[in-house]
Amino acid sequence: MIRGGRPLHGEIQISGAKNSAVALLPAAILAESEVTLDNLPAISDVAVYSEILRDLGAKVERHEDTMRIDPSKLVSTAMPNGKVKMLRASYYLMGALLGRFGEAVIGLPGGCNFEPRPIDQHIKGFEALGATVTNEHGAMRISAKELRGAKIYLDLVSVGATINIMLAAARAKGSTIIENAAKEPEIIDVATLLNAMGAKIKGAGTETIRIEGVERMHGCRHSIIPDRIQAGTYMIMAAATRGDVTVEGVIPKHMEAVTAKLREMGATVEELDDAIRIVGGDKPYEAVDLKALVYPGFATDLQSPMTSLLTQAKGVSVLSDYIYGNRFKHVPELAMMGANIRVEGRSAIIEGGPLSAAKVHATDLRAGAALVIAGLTVKEGITEVTGVEYIDRGYDNLVDNLRRLGADIWRETV
Numbered sequence: 249m250i251r252g253g254r255p256l257h258g259e260i261q262i263s264g265a266k267n268s269a270v271a272l273l274p275a276a277i278l279a280e281s282e283v284t285l286d287n288l289p290a291i292s293d294v295a296v297y298s299e300i301l302r303d304l305g306a307k308v309e310r311h312e313d314t315m316r317i318d319p320s321k322l323v324s325t326a327m328p329n330g331k332v333k334m335l336r337a338s339y340y341l342m343g344a345l346l347g348r349f350g351e352a353v354i355g356l357p358g359g360c361n362f363e364p365r366p367i368d369q370h371i372k373g374f375e376a377l378g379a380t381v382t383n384e385h386g387a388m389r390i391s392a393k394e395l396r397g398a399k400i401y402l403d404l405v406s407v408g409a410t411i412n413i414m415l416a417a418a419r420a421k422g423s424t425i426i427e428n429a430a431k432e433p434e435i436i437d438v439a440t441l442l443n444a445m446g447a448k449i450k451g452a453g454t455e456t457i458r459i460e461g462v463e464r465m466h467g468c469r470h471s472i473i474p475d476r477i478q479a480g481t482y483m484i485m486a487a488a489t490r491g492d493v494t495v496e497g498v499i500p501k502h503m504e505a506v507t508a509k510l511r512e513m514g515a516t517v518e519e520l521d522d523a524i525r526i527v528g529g530d531k532p533y534e535a536v537d538l539k540a541l542v543y544p545g546f547a548t549d550l551q552s553p554m555t556s557l558l559t560q561a562k563g564v565s566v567l568s569d570y571i572y573g574n575r576f577k578h579v580p581e582l583a584m585m586g587a588n589i590r591v592e593g594r595s596a597i598i599e600g601g602p603l604s605a606a607k608v609h610a611t612d613l614r615a616g617a618a619l620v621i622a623g624l625t626v627k628e629g630i631t632e633v634t635g636v637e638y639i640d641r642g643y644d645n646l647v648d649n650l651r652r653l654g655a656d657i658w659r660e661t662v
């Protein structure tokens with residue numbers, strides 16, 4: 249429930265990245281002794297993932313934002329259904345179990361269902377490493393007598409496939425080269441953890457990643473990078489409410505695409521060492537065009553939040569998503585709040601104007617964040633957002649954080 253119209257003010261500390269955490273947790277099972285992860289976000293995806301690791305036989309202990317994972321007794325149990333269906337990133341168990349045990353049976357992933365999310369490039373990678381992959385009633389059975397390094401050219405740039413192949417190849421025999429690899433910061437984070445566990449990976453963050461397989465991997469301690477999508481969401485919220493917010497504990501370099509767009513619209517964005525300050529000001533925002541692309545382009549995960557902000561600009565903005573061209577389930581909900589948005593192909597054409605309070609429903613994680621942003625801009629009445637369990641997948645303490653920044657927002661259990 250949001251009573252909007254209040255500018256956000258103050259500081260907000262950003263937690264570790266969801267999209268790293270959900271890859272680092274399965275990566276940890278490649279080790280044969282304890283891995284400690286620091287700066288873990290308190291989100292439901294992490295809670296579900298740690299349950300899955302426990303079900304597989306790992307010892308998992310969490311204390312505040314630190315988790316200790318002892319995978320020494322873990323075995324490769326078939327998981328065709330159940331919790332793996334609650335997460336998109338459960339597909340990383342395929343690469344991790346394959347790397348450690350040479351076999352995995354994992355149900356096709358769930359997660360946010362904004363459009364089909366194929367895994368053909370992951371499978372192509374596993375097969376290139378010598379695995380046999382079959383689909384058994386919706387679960388992938390992947391097995392290999394011996395994984396052997398290979399040269400793999402990805403047909404398209406995929407974060408998921410790049411990480412999954414790294415996980416399997418880390419313990420393959422010989423060297424693997426991934427060409428046309430994704431360059432997202434989360435990929436560097438996974439490679440950093442794997443190297444600390446004894447892997448030999450070079451080039452993460454560039455389009456060519458080289459992996460020299462190792463026989464065994466061991467425990468280590470690793471701190472997760474800050475969540476650039478949560479950070480971007482708070483930056484957009486600050487701008488949308490014409491506030492003055494310092495987003496702390498971020499890597500400003502990761503935020504460049506957002507920073508550039510907010511400046512283009514007319515907000516003031518100041519980059520500090522590990523923080524970014526956003527001042528909305530009171531001049532009308534300019535409409536801008538924006539394309540969601542692979543990193544370092546504008547992140548698809550911030551496309552929906554940005555749609556809400558662009559309803560506050562003067563004129564017509566065109567926002568196109570080149571990663572997920574149908575990721576517009578937030579648009580009909582924003583329309584219920586009075587937004588003037590037309591979807592054409594992979595683009596949303598947004599004509600700025602004030603929004604009004606309504607009852608709206610979140611259909612996925614970032615759509616939920618977009619509706620909260622919209623609600624924060626509404627000057628009169630109460631906006632009711634349902635489906636907030638999606639928001640819990642990726643934002644920790646969103647309501648408390650926003651209340652501390654001065655928002656009038658609360659949660660009701662119906």
Ligand SMILES: CC(=O)N[C@H]1[C@@H](OP(=O)(O)OP(=O)(O)OC[C@H]2O[C@@H](n3ccc(=O)[nH]c3=O)[C@H](O)[C@@H]2O)O[C@H](CO)[C@@H](O)[C@@H]1O
Nearest residue numbers: 267365366367368369370406407408409542548549571572
């Ligand atoms: C490039 C990109 O922005 N990726 C985002 C995407 O990752 P996610 O891992 O979901 O997506 P990928 O990066 O793997 O996929 C990028 C594109 O390639 C396609 N594809 C992917 C794999 C495959 O085997 N076949 C295939 O066709 C996808 O449909 C998509 O159009 O969502 C994550 C969670 O929201 C974000 O953290 C990632 O930053």
Ligand SMILES: C=C(OP(=O)(O)O)C(=O)O
Nearest residue numbers: 336337359360549613614
């Ligand atoms: C869609 C997202 O998550 P997932 O891919 O885990 O469903 C997201 O982080 O925006």
